[in-house]
Amino acid sequence: MKILNLKKMNYICNCKKENFFDKNYTYWEDRKVTNDELNIINFLIKSNNFKYKSILHIGIGNSYFANNFYKDSKITGITISQKEIDKAKSYNLSNYDFFLCDKYSKEFNIFTNKNKFDLIVDNNLKSYSCCQESFEFMMDGIIESMNDKGMLITSINGMKWFKKLKPKFSFTLKKLFHFKLKEINGNELNILTINELKDLSKKHNLKIFFDNKLCYLVK
Numbered sequence: 001m002k003i004l005n006l007k008k009m010n011y012i013c014n015c016k017k018e019n020f021f022d023k024n025y026t027y028w029e030d031r032k033v034t035n036d037e038l039n040i041i042n043f044l045i046k047s048n049n050f051k052y053k054s055i056l057h058i059g060i061g062n063s064y065f066a067n068n069f070y071k072d073s074k075i076t077g078i079t080i081s082q083k084e085i086d087k088a089k090s091y092n093l094s095n096y097d098f099f100l101c102d103k104y105s106k107e108f109n110i111f112t113n114k115n116k117f118d119l120i121v122d123n124n125l126k127s128y129s130c131c132q133e134s135f136e137f138m139m140d141g142i143i144e145s146m147n148d149k150g151m152l153i154t155s156i157n158g159m160k161w162f163k164k165l166k167p168k169f170s171f172t173l174k175k176l177f178h179f180k181l182k183e184i185n186g187n188e189l190n191i192l193t194i195n196e197l198k199d200l201s202k203k204h205n206l207k208i209f210f211d212n213k214l215c216y217l218v219k
């Protein structure tokens with residue numbers, strides 16, 4: 001699999017964008033894995049026959065997910081934070097590739113058109129999108145990259161996020177002067193409703209399932 005190494009992304013829309021790739025931004029690498037992702041991990045661990053040989057993890061955070069599954073699966077992860085990449089590297093896990101990429105970009109769409117996965121994990125599918133057009137473009141791409149019987153899994157709580165990230169220059173005693181991605185509230189239209197996900201699953205001919213706090217689509 002060819003891993004991208006890009007400093008600037010291109011988009012299908014004309015929305016004004018921050019460039020997250022020009023500095024070593026810190027974001028989630030030292031924060032605790034979210035409960036939303038923990039629910040997904042527990043669900044996968046409990047599933048009777050874990051059969052996902054290739055996994056795409058969108059939003060690697062502190063790489064807790066990869067640490068749980070790298071022995072059984074080949075994991076490819078993406079993030080928009082260079083410090084999350086550095087953290088991922090520090091684990092030196094076999095079967096774990098990761099790269100900087102905006103999931104709403106044309107480059108990510110090319111990547112998903114060229115690669116196939118048994119499982120795609122993203123607990124904040126829509127939260128960070130700039131517009132509906134880019135969100136649907138990203139969804140078309142990841143659904144295209146699902147293998148037959150492949151699964152896309154997300155968190156119902158994570159669907160309610162509508163955060164936006166703003167680059168900031170900051171200071172803390174631990175990190176001294178550093179660049180960080182600060183979360184601010186974004187567009188409420190980025191709350192992904194169950195109905196919207198149902199419509200997407202219909203459009204792409206996928207089966208949709210709900211399990212307590214999770215939602216998953218199967219090809």
Ligand SMILES: C[S@@+](CC[C@H](N)C(=O)[O-])C[C@H]1O[C@@H](n2cnc3c(N)ncnc32)[C@H](O)[C@@H]1O
Nearest residue numbers: 028033034037059060061079080081102103128
């Ligand atoms: C709130 S953190 C959650 C991290 C981890 N998934 C968890 O649940 O603990 C959101 C993650 O999504 C990633 N992310 C945010 N916007 C993104 C985008 N446009 N493209 C790719 N990754 C993105 C961040 O870098 C971060 O890894």
